[in-house]
Amino acid sequence: MENLVPIGRFSKMTRLSVKALRHYDQLGLLVPAVVDRSSGYRYYTFAQANRAEAIRVLRSLDMPLEDVREALAADDPVVAAKVLDRHRARLEVELERHERMLGYLQRLIERKEGVMPYEVQVKEVPPQQVAAVRMHTSIETIGNDVAEGFGKIGAAVGKAGIPFAGPPLLIMFDVLDEESGGEMELAFPVAKPFPGEGEVFGRELEGGTMAWTMHSGPYDEIGPAYHTLTGWIQEHGHEIAGPSREVYLTDPSETPDPADYLTEVQFPIR
Amino acid sequence: MENLVPIGRFSKMTRLSVKALRHYDQLGLLVPAVVDRSSGYRYYTFAQANRAEAIRVLRSLDMPLEDVREALAADDPVVAAKVLDRHRARLEVELERHERMLGYLQRLIERKEGVMPYEVQVKEVPPQQVAAVRMHTSIETIGNDVAEGFGKIGAAVGKAGIPFAGPPLLIMFDVLDEESGGEMELAFPVAKPFPGEGEVFGRELEGGTMAWTMHSGPYDEIGPAYHTLTGWIQEHGHEIAGPSREVYLTDPSETPDPADYLTEVQFPIR
DNA sequence: CTTGACTCTCCCCCCGGGGGAGGCCCCACC
DNA sequence: GGTGGGGCCTCCCCCGGGGGGAGAGTCAAG
Numbered sequence: 001m002e003n004l005v006p007i008g009r010f011s012k013m014t015r016l017s018v019k020a021l022r023h024y025d026q027l028g029l030l031v032p033a034v035v036d037r038s039s040g041y042r043y044y045t046f047a048q049a050n051r052a053e054a055i056r057v058l059r060s061l062d063m064p065l066e067d068v069r070e071a072l073a074a075d076d077p078v079v080a081a082k083v084l085d086r087h088r089a090r091l092e093v094e095l096e097r098h099e100r101m102l103g104y105l106q107r108l109i110e111r112k113e114g115v116m117p118y119e120v121q122v123k124e125v126p127p128q129q130v131a132a133v134r135m136h137t138s139i140e141t142i143g144n145d146v147a148e149g150f151g152k153i154g155a156a157v158g159k160a161g162i163p164f165a166g167p168p169l170l171i172m173f174d175v176l177d178e179e180s181g182g183e184m185e186l187a188f189p190v191a192k193p194f195p196g197e198g199e200v201f202g203r204e205l206e207g208g209t210m211a212w213t214m215h216s217g218p219y220d221e222i223g224p225a226y227h228t229l230t231g232w233i234q235e236h237g238h239e240i241a242g243p244s245r246e247v248y249l250t251d252p253s254e255t256p257d258p259a260d261y262l263t264e265v266q267f268p269i270r
Numbered sequence: 271m272e273n274l275v276p277i278g279r280f281s282k283m284t285r286l287s288v289k290a291l292r293h294y295d296q297l298g299l300l301v302p303a304v305v306d307r308s309s310g311y312r313y314y315t316f317a318q319a320n321r322a323e324a325i326r327v328l329r330s331l332d333m334p335l336e337d338v339r340e341a342l343a344a345d346d347p348v349v350a351a352k353v354l355d356r357h358r359a360r361l362e363v364e365l366e367r368h369e370r371m372l373g374y375l376q377r378l379i380e381r382k383e384g385v386m387p388y389e390v391q392v393k394e395v396p397p398q399q400v401a402a403v404r405m406h407t408s409i410e411t412i413g414n415d416v417a418e419g420f421g422k423i424g425a426a427v428g429k430a431g432i433p434f435a436g437p438p439l440l441i442m443f444d445v446l447d448e449e450s451g452g453e454m455e456l457a458f459p460v461a462k463p464f465p466g467e468g469e470v471f472g473r474e475l476e477g478g479t480m481a482w483t484m485h486s487g488p489y490d491e492i493g494p495a496y497h498t499l500t501g502w503i504q505e506h507g508h509e510i511a512g513p514s515r516e517v518y519l520t521d522p523s524e525t526p527d528p529a530d531y532l533t534e535v536q537f538p539i540r
Numbered sequence: 541c542t543t544g545a546c547t548c549t550c551c552c553c554c555c556g557g558g559g560g561a562g563g564c565c566c567c568a569c570c
Numbered sequence: 571g572g573t574g575g576g577g578c579c580t581c582c583c584c585c586g587g588g589g590g591g592a593g594a595g596t597c598a599a600g
Contacts, residue, residue, distance in 0.1 A: 003504055006566090008577060013445065013497075018578085019557060039565060040579050047501025053493045057378065061371045065556075088375055091368055098365055101331045105358050108327065117320075175283065223323045227283075231317025234273055276597090278546060288547085289588060309596060310548050335587075 004034055004043035014052035021052075029069050030055060063087050107217050107259065118213045118228040125266070127207035128166070130187035131157045131194040138181030143219070146170065149186035156200040157190060165189040170246045171205075185243075208241065210266040218258035222246075225265045233269055242268040274304055274313035284322035291322075299339050300325060333357050377487050377529065388483045388498040395536070397477035398436070400457035401427045401464040408451030413489070416440065419456040426470040427460060435459040440516045441475075455513075478511065480536040488528035492516075495535045503539055512538040 011018045024030040025042060030052055032042035044052075051072060058068045067083055074080040131153050137145040150168055157164065166189035174182025187205060194202030211233050215225040226244070233240060247264035255261060281288045294300040295312060300322055302312035314322075321342060328338045337353055344350040401423050407415040420438055427434065436459035444452025457475060464472030481503050485495040496514070503510060517534035525531065 006577075017557080019559090022579095023557060036565095041565075042578085045501065046497065046504045049497035050494055050501055053497055054378075057371075057374060059556085061368070061375055084375055084378060088372060091372055091375075095365060095368055095372075098331070098361055101327075102358060102361055102365075104327060105331055105354055105361075108324075108354060224320055227316065227319035227323055231315065231320055234316045276546075287588080289590090292548090293588060306596095311596075312547085329587085 003045060005046070007032075007042045007044070010044040010049070010052070013049050014056060016052055016056055024055065024065075027065060027069070029065060029072075058084075058087075061087065061091065103259065104218075104221060107221070118215070118225055120229060120232040121212045122269075123210045123212045123266075125207045125210050128189050128205045129191075129193050129202065130169075130205045131162075131190050131200055131202050132185050132187040132205075133199050133201075134183065134185045136181060137176070137184050139176050141181075142176070142184075145184075146186060150188070152198075153186060153188045153200050156197045157188060157194060160194060160197065162194055163191045165191045168248050169205075170248070171243050172246070173243045206242070206268075208268045209270075210245075211238065211269050212264060212266050215263045215265055216259075217261060219261065219263065222263060222265065225263075229265060229267050233267060238269040240267055241270040244268075273315060275316070277302075277312045277314070280314040280319070280322070283319050284326060286322055286326055294325065294335075297335060297339070299335060299342075328354075328357075331357065331361065373529070374488075374491060377491070388485070388495055390499060390502040391482045392539075393480045393482045393536075395477045395480050398459050398475045399461075399463050399472065400439075400475045401432075401460050401470055401472050402455050402457040402475075403469045403471070404453065404455045406451060407446070407454050409446050411451075412446070412454075415454075416456060420458070422468075423456060423458045423470050426467045427458060427464060430464060430467065432464055433461045435461045438518050440518070441513050442516070443513045476512070476538075478538045479540075480515075481508065481539050482534060482536050485533045485535055486529075487531060489531065489533065492533060492535065495533075499535060499537050503537060508539040510537055511540040514538075 005013070007018050007021055010016075011021055014021075016024075021030065021042070025032060030048065033045045033048060034043040035041070036043070054072060055068055058071065059065075063071075067087060071080050071083040071087075074083065133149045133152055135145060135149060153168075168186065168188045171185040171187060172182065173184060176182050189205075190202070193204075194200070196202050211229050213225050213229055215222045229244075230240070245264075245266040245268075247266070249262040249264065250260065252258075252261070275283070277288050277291055280286075281291055284291075286294075291300065291312070295302060300318065303315045303318060304313040305311070306313070324342060325338055328341065329335075333341075337357060341350050341353040341357075344353065403419045403422055405415060405419060423438075438456065438458045441455040441457060442452065443454060446452050459475075460472070463474075464470070466472050481499050483495050483499055485492045499514075500510070515534075515536040515538075517536065519532040519534060520530065522528075522531070
């Protein structure tokens with residue numbers, strides 16, 4: 001019985017390509033049992049096929065070769081299990097991200113099939129009494145910040161016994177960029193002037209001419225609505241005349257699926 | 271109001287890296303509205319941010335840039351939807367593959383935590399009367415081939431009114447490699463000699479000394495069992511004395527989850 | 541005018557190999 | 571003991587989708 005198999009046969013046994021096997025040799029990940037000094041021919045033992053199989057499986061899970069090495073090098077099976085488990089966690093995160101993105105893709109497809117991705121309209125908006133808080137926020141924290149802010153307003157306005165007069169809105173003074181964040185105001189229309197309490201103050205929100213569009217879908221997919229508006233404003237020779245607004249037409253507590261959220265986006269223009 | 275934004279600001283607006291933006295420019299995927307002749311500075315319009323956003327989303331879905339180009343170039347939204355849908359299908363396939371592999375990984379972890387991945391034992395196996403069919407198979411078709419073959423044997427043996435005398439087994443004469451396939455025999459132990467009918471013949475299956483191990487899990491994860499056995503045989507100075515056998519201890523109709531399948535693998539040794 | 545922040549091009553690098561050129565090597569058959 | 575033909579070697583370039591950094595030019599505010 002011949003003990004050693006050359007690379008081609010080993011390749012078929014293990015379903016790893018010859019190229020890959022040579023690559024693993026070079027990395028020291030799967031070194032042939034014998035390498036002929038003069039010819040350079042690689043020869044593997046049957047027993048090595050097992051390691052090769054393990055590599056193949058781990059690679060089919062897109063595990064980086066370095067991690068494969070680590071997982072296979074560990075004598076302690078608990079350590080090896082830890083490496084595998086770490087990768088499993090990574091895969092699950094990735095999987096979840098893909099599922100989320102698949103939903104987004106689906107909505108993109110549906111939107112594409114409509115005539116216009118975002119229809120821009122010009123609207124006149126009257127001034128309005130609001131109860132508001134102002135705060136600094138950033139892309140990462142905006143979700144929490146908004147929920148918290150509206151909570152404060154709701155508590156203060158409720159305590160004052162003033163009824164709400166419309167859906168809540170957000171006024172963004174800066175363009176949020178990745179690291180620095182920006183200043184925003186959360187506002188709730190109220191039926192009569194709100195005297196203020198703690199952080200929550202009352203004021204009259206300016207009216208004016210607005211470039212307006214509607215975003216339907218999760219909040220973090222709202223970017224295109226903004227870009228469409230700013231692009232439209234530029235192309236139609238207008239100018240941005242103040243901070244942009246979002247109006248939240250959907251109550252998350254009543255509409256559980258973010259895909260059904262409706263949000264107006266407005267830019268005051270001149 | 272300035273119409274044009276340099277690359278850094280555009281990068282922040284769109285959350286695409288400056289490197290990526292230059293890359294997309296080079297590929298003609300997102301060409302700046304203005305490029306200064308003398309300085310080479312790239313300037314983008316606000317309206318371009320929308321296209322950039324679309325690219326960002328599609329890239330976050332790992333869509334190849336060529337497909338992104340195709341999806342964005344399509345004037346007809348139906349064509350664009352087709353490209354997106356094609357990618358969605360790809361992602362779903364990938365997702366399903368990952369889920370399957372996660373299961374495998376899980377079983378690998380559990381196996382690793384046991385003391386030995388595969389415990390090899392030496393067993394004496396007595397000769398036995400079987401009803402058998404012989405056929406050519408390949409890696410792709412083996413699942414169907416086996417089911418079909420056992421079906422034939424079952425029908426023929428049932429018709430002859432002979433009771434079964436043990437779990438079914440598979441005798442593999444060649445090592446299956448990727449393309450060429452190999453010869454195998456499917457055999458069912460029977461209580462008394464089977465006279466033969468059509469393709470199904472009776473014979474005495476040889477006994478002998480076997481290197482033996484047990485595989486638990488889906489059939490297509492059985493590779494390591496083989497490699498462990500052949501490696502063990504080699505390392506212990508034995509020789510393979512005939513075709514290998516698999517014994518299916520689990521009836522798929524009674525055990526629905528492939529993860530619970532039990533399969534013996536045996537190599538006759540000298 | 542200076543300074544510091546941007547931006548330019550150019551080149552090399554990452555992973556995990558694939559493709560192919562050009563040249564040995566092995567072994568089965570005659 | 572030749573001689574084919576397939577197997578195997580090394581070496582180099584290539585892919586996608588950019589990242590990192592060098593060295594030089596540019597822009598805008600003070």
